[in-house]
Amino acid sequence: MATAIITDILETLLKSSNTTSFPAIREKAKTLALEKGLPEIKEEEYKFTAIQRKLEKSITDFSTAKNISLTTAHIQDALPEGYEGDFLVFNNGRVDLELSKLSKQGYEATLLSSSASDLFGTIAKNEKDVFTAINTSGFEDGIHIQVKKNQKVEKPIHLLFFNQTNEGQVIPTRVLIEIEENAEASFLENSISLDETPYFFNQVVEVKAAQNSKSHYAKLQNESRQAVSVSNFETNIYRDAVFSHTVISLNGDMVRNNLSLNLLDSGVEGNMYGLYLLNGKTHVDNHTNVDHTKPNSDSNELYKGILADSSRGVFNGKIFVRQDAQKTNAFQQNNNILLSEDATINTKPQLEIWADDVKCSHGCTTGQLDEEALFYLQARGIAKDQAKGLLLFAFAGEILEHISDEPFKNHITNLVKERLGSNI
Template identity: 60%
Template sequence: MTTLTKNKIKDSFLEIIAKATSENFSEIKQQAVEFLQKEGLPAAKAEEYKFTPLSKKLESLTNLTSATQINLSAEAVKSELIPDLEVDYLVFNNGNFDKELSSYTEKNYSVKSFKSLSEEETTKIGSIAKVSKDPFTALNTAFFQDGIYIHIAKGKVVERPILILNFNQANNGQVISPRIYVQGESNAEATFIEKVISLNDEAYFLNGVTEVKVGENAHLNYYKIQNESTTAIEANNFVSDVHRDATFTSVTLSLKGDMIRNNLSLNLLDSGCEGNMYGLYLLDGKTHVDNHTNVDHTMPHADSNELYKGILAEKSRGVFNGKIFVRQDAQKTNAFQQNNNILLSDDAIINTKPQLEIWADDVKCSHGCTTGQLDEEALFYLQARGIGKDQAKGLLLYAFAGEIMDHIKIDAFKEYCITLVQERLGKL
């Protein structure tokens, strides 16, 4: 057991990851270790993490060793499937790919464990999510023992959604390090759904990395639900490279947890491509959710759309920091970014900072944020027409949140998400 005290996290992690070697990934793991030795984890005053002190949060955990697979039943897996939705499903068991509990056809795509990758495939891991970009990406790179590699063949359409069930059960702070690499070849189409699941109330640190390559004229969607225990700590690094005439859309629903940090980056690498990021966070208690987004426009005639909405109650805290970069060559860029929040308590806090950095002169870009309380006039209007106060409040909150649901294009999954959101709103 490793007990962490103030200013000891770096040394403790390095001691652990020195044992977490892998012959297939020795080079990239060594890069990660060297980065961590030099930089460590973010200090309390680090600009990118000043509102989300993950390093300090980790000091409260006492067993930061790498989690091992648990005894997970097929019944537990099936209980997390989505009603009325036929899917292929892949199972993470404490960060390791569990092929035996997964069920998939591999029609028009293939699935591999990292342990069975070819030398060429191995070199792709870490090519999109660079270890030097974020210390928690480096930490995942040093820790991961396995992962899921998904390849969608050229011109193929994956008809059924691919559901990734991310099961987590640890002991007082163990580190869980899932890793996903998706490659969609040109003209490919697929939709991914990821559910993050806590199997008990023990604290853990879920530190995941997902890399997605969207080939020319490919169209990929990635939907994620974070609905974990109130002791769960998560750092989620998601990076996508989007190529010519391709479209990538992500929707992230953050419903429950202790402290969650989502780093989402879209690299728009050619003309005609489109990147979309949508998110909804519904927070109560002392839950803390931080969405840091980055959209990088590098070439002309590309579009991006970004909308995040939050409803915060009690002593919860939300953070939104969205950055849009428009490079000098990226003329005719269209970029939209908006963050809207409702605070239901005087003790709830939101820190929001939308940002634009534009180096081109022929662009259409906008960004903004709003923060307010529930509209008392609208609430009174509904009550005056015989609707109870709680029901009226629920209607107004869902009207605010529901816009995010509209970006989910699979009807059965959309209905499932609407039910989750309505249940969550009823508790705020």
């Protein structure tokens, strides 16, 4: 049961939201959220991430943040140089169609409250994580992006989340993406803090990748140093579909990313890539889940971290191979470099296998920079700091290569080089 203070937090959020759609689903989610309360560190899934304590300390107003004044100048500043695709603007979690650019060539974008889809709430289950239930209860409206059957969306769709404390500090946002049979699309995401005020960003993204579809989702987290962020990203992937997800985490106070790939048929390929570059006291927790349910499917997962100062990283990756999932190929790896004695990494790769004809591997490494490689570069006239930056970028660059949109990749590459001191 939730403590009195957590009950107050939840009820304040739920009462302040202007919600009218999906009343039965919301009421059920509200009841569940109030029964469960926020996770405590005694719970295994949040063992190293004291998010309840962080929210109590950082957030003083648990009502939903009001709209902020956005202009086209904000949009242009947020878009990568040379970007030519469509974009969808979110104002403190709410969809702003007027500021968005939606060609709708090969796809439709509809407010969830107006959508005829019955997928909402069927992929991201409220029972799985209480923050999904809180989001379901409190978000005001979301977006349903539907990529049409046999269509290829040539340019990416960029989701821009503008966040700022404004008469409330909680920012719930909801996205439903449906990629129909034989369709192709890519999505980009960027969360932008307009100042350094503290807020709580609570996101749920549901994705259905239908038969023989191909899709990629790339995400940049570069928020306020006082931002608390929880993302629940759930995907259902069907026969012969390929889905890839890449997340780059650079800033925030406490960030929790829950990512699940449900491989629900044969011939599926699921890919998960992550990079976290942490300094100061930033805390980033990546929890991933891959569920192989049918034969002849592949999953690849590679997360890398570089941690400095008093930052903390957490990685918990789970791979499930069900009894029917023969001929599964599953790879999982987490590699970390610690640049400070005060930096901390907690890593736990896991495999649970009920099939006997599979190829599965997992592992993790944690260490410091290779001193021999550093000496080699210095011996060739490269200054120590620059040599260090070059080695770190070589370590991180493998993840960046999985971002397909060049302007977005270049933007992130510049941010990473600046952080690592590897510009030459």
